Amino acid sequence: MRVSIETTSGLERRLSVGVPADRVDGAVDQRLREASRNVRLPGFRPGKVPMRVMKQRFGAGVRQEVLGEVISQTFQEAVQSENLRPAGQPKIEPKSFDAGKDIEYTAIFEIFPTVAVKEVAGFDVKKPVADVTEDDVNEIIEVFRKQQGSLETVERAAEEGDTVVIDFVGTRDGEAFEGGSGDDLSLELGSGRMIPGFEDGISGMSAGDKKSLDLTFPDDYQQEDLQGAAVQFDITVKEVKAMELAPLDEKLFASYGVEEGGEETFRAEVKKNMERELRNAVQNHVKQQVMDAIVEAHADLEIPSSLVGQEINVMRSQMFQQFGGQPNQNMDLQSILPDDMFKEQAERRVKLGLLLSEMIGKFDLQADSAKVRAMIEDIASTYQEPEEVVNYYYSENEQLAQIESRVLEDQIVDKVLEAASVAEETCSYQEALAAARPQQG
Numbered sequence: 001m002r003v004s005i006e007t008t009s010g011l012e013r014r015l016s017v018g019v020p021a022d023r024v025d026g027a028v029d030q031r032l033r034e035a036s037r038n039v040r041l042p043g044f045r046p047g048k049v050p051m052r053v054m055k056q057r058f059g060a061g062v063r064q065e066v067l068g069e070v071i072s073q074t075f076q077e078a079v080q081s082e083n084l085r086p087a088g089q090p091k092i093e094p095k096s097f098d099a100g101k102d103i104e105y106t107a108i109f110e111i112f113p114t115v116a117v118k119e120v121a122g123f124d125v126k127k128p129v130a131d132v133t134e135d136d137v138n139e140i141i142e143v144f145r146k147q148q149g150s151l152e153t154v155e156r157a158a159e160e161g162d163t164v165v166i167d168f169v170g171t172r173d174g175e176a177f178e179g180g181s182g183d184d185l186s187l188e189l190g191s192g193r194m195i196p197g198f199e200d201g202i203s204g205m206s207a208g209d210k211k212s213l214d215l216t217f218p219d220d221y222q223q224e225d226l227q228g229a230a231v232q233f234d235i236t237v238k239e240v241k242a243m244e245l246a247p248l249d250e251k252l253f254a255s256y257g258v259e260e261g262g263e264e265t266f267r268a269e270v271k272k273n274m275e276r277e278l279r280n281a282v283q284n285h286v287k288q289q290v291m292d293a294i295v296e297a298h299a300d301l302e303i304p305s306s307l308v309g310q311e312i313n314v315m316r317s318q319m320f321q322q323f324g325g326q327p328n329q330n331m332d333l334q335s336i337l338p339d340d341m342f343k344e345q346a347e348r349r350v351k352l353g354l355l356l357s358e359m360i361g362k363f364d365l366q367a368d369s370a371k372v373r374a375m376i377e378d379i380a381s382t383y384q385e386p387e388e389v390v391n392y393y394y395s396e397n398e399q400l401a402q403i404e405s406r407v408l409e410d411q412i413v414d415k416v417l418e419a420a421s422v423a424e425e426t427c428s429y430q431e432a433l434a435a436a437r438p439q440q441g
Contacts (some may be wrong), residue, residue, distance in 0.1 A: 003078045011087070011110040017078050019070060019103040027066045032058060067097060075107055076118065085112040088306030108390055110304035115358040121419035123293040128282050128432035129424045132274045136429040140270055141248075148246035148255060157206045158240045160190040164202055165239040172231045179223070180231070184238070184338050195221070205237045257384060276378065278429060282434035283410075288436075290413045292419070295348060303350050311346035312339050356412060365411050367404035375403055 002018035032054045037047050039054070071092060079086055090109035097103060135181035151163050158164050164187055170180025189199045201213040213233045217226045251257075253266040261416050316337045359365075393399050427435070 001074060001077065005082050005083060005084070008108070010302055011113055013084065013109060013111055015078055015082070015084075015090070015107040015109070017073070017074055017103075017105055019074050021100055021102050024034050024066055024070050024103055025099060027070070028059065028063050030060050031066065031368040035062070043069070054254065058110065065382070067103070071105060072105065077106075087112045087304035088109070088310060105186055110306050112304065113300065113302050113354065114352055115298075117355065117358050118297050119419070120290075120293050120416050122290075123296075123420050125286055125289045125417065125420045125422045126435075127422055127424050128435050129426050130278060130282075130429050130432040132278060132429050136274065137267060137271050140274060141267070142245065144256060144270075145245035145252065146243055146249070148252055149243050150246075151241040152244045154240050154242045155207070156240065157204050158189060158202060158237065159242075160203060161188070161243065163188045164205070164237055164358045165241070166202065167236045167238065167406075170231050171234075171236045172226075173227055177226065177231070180233075200239065201233075202235060205235075205240075207237055207239050208251055209237045211235050273382070274429065276381075278432055281433050285432075285436035286417070287410070287413050290416050291352060293420070294359075294416065295351055298351065300357055301354070303347060303354065307350045308343065308346050309339075311349050312342045315342040315346060356409060356419045359415075360408055360414050363412065363415055364417075365408055367407045368411065370439055371410070372400075372403055376405060 001020070002016075004016045005146050006016075008014050009051065010208060029051075032051060034120050036054050038052070039058075040046055041057070042051065043047050044050075044053070075090060075092075078257075087110045088395075090107035093106045093108065095104035095106065097105075101441070137358045143367075154162070166185050166187060167183045168181060168185065170177060172180075187193060187199065187202070189203055191199070193199075195217055197213060197215045201211065201215075205211060211234075213235060215231055217223075217231065219228045221227045248263055250262070253262070257267045258269050269349060313379045316333055319337060320333055375389055376393045377386070379393075380386040383389045393403060
């Protein structure tokens with residue numbers, strides 16, 4: 001086998017491969033001979049079909065199959081002989097695939113970069129410090145009661161938090177505009193669903209009241225022809241409903257997994273879950289800052305575009321499914337969710353993946369079994385049968401490997417944090433959660 005390699009640009013390589021003809025032709029003949037033992041054709045006894053007939057009937061298909069296998073095998077042999085680490089699948093360009101002649105092809109692909117881990121030090125990390133107070137617990141319990149509550153009609157003026165049923169007609173310069181009208185719309189006042197001033201204008205109205213509101217669409221409104229437009233809405237309130245919170249009773253407790261122990265146990269369980277959420281949020285916030293520092297320290301690291309493309313496809317599919325979509329072969333997801341939506345995040349993920357893998361080797365890290373166990377038990381504690389969940393993770397290699405990977409990332413974070421300046425910032429429970437949320441933009 002003949003092999004030559006050239007660097008076309010950056011991480012891209014062009015591999016030229018020549019394979020002796022008999023490697024393919026011999027394999028084709030062998031496969032046809034084996035197939036002839038079982039082939040049944042009119043006019044021939046079983047197992048007695050001549051090779052010339054086998055080649056006429058099946059030769060082209062068998063050769064195509066063998067060619068694919070030989071290309072795959074010789075490509076792997078070639079990259080191993082050249083000590084290359086391909087990133088992604090190669091693009092194969094045939095040069096000579098004729099029977100009786102040496103097989104020649106080129107494979108164009110990217111390789112993994114050589115990653116030199118740099119020192120990540122001297123960066124600042126902000127760590128929120130908060131406690132879960134009884135007021136925090138009360139707020140969450142009120143949310144639960146609202147979720148399990150019901151809307152009841154009231155005979156009074158609408159207030160923020162109420163739900164009103166309205167008819168409305170929107171006009172611009174006296175003419176109705178598309179999407180500006182509706183009947184029997186249920187709208188929670190204070191939800192921010194409508195343009196500024198709309199919900200505030202309804203506050204104080206009662207069932208049967210009518211009002212005209214002169215409003216202006218925001219300059220960044222999604223419908224371009226309405227951006228900054230002055231409009232008038234004629235509104236009729238048909239019904240005012242107030243939320244009646246669900247009572248603190250056994251039914252409510254059971255709906256959130258507390259079957260025994262009453263309100264005291266329910267509150268304790270809610271607080272425990274909030275403390276877990278707070279702990280994870282703070283940990284993730286710190287981790288995010290460390291990962292940012294790692295990426296920034298390696299800003300010049302070149303990454304394979306093929307891996308970025310793969311990551312974009314994964315992210316695109318995940319987003320589509322997240323919103324209830326079911327992709328099919330006739331659907332062009334790329335036109336619905338273009339690459340640019342994911343490219344920056346995909347590049348970051350690929351770069352971090354390469355860097356973290358290299359750092360695991362540099363720091364000689366192995367997933368701490370005690371930390372793996374603790375993470376699994378923490379996950380399991382949110383289920384009614386924790387021991388079953390623990391056993392599940394330890395019996396499923398793929399699930400266990402994911403936990404071990406997360407633990408290794410945490411161990412890298414701990415290692416890098418040793419060279420950081422960590423400033424603790426006292427704040428409320430809600431402020432800590434807000435600080436940990438991914439920033440949009």
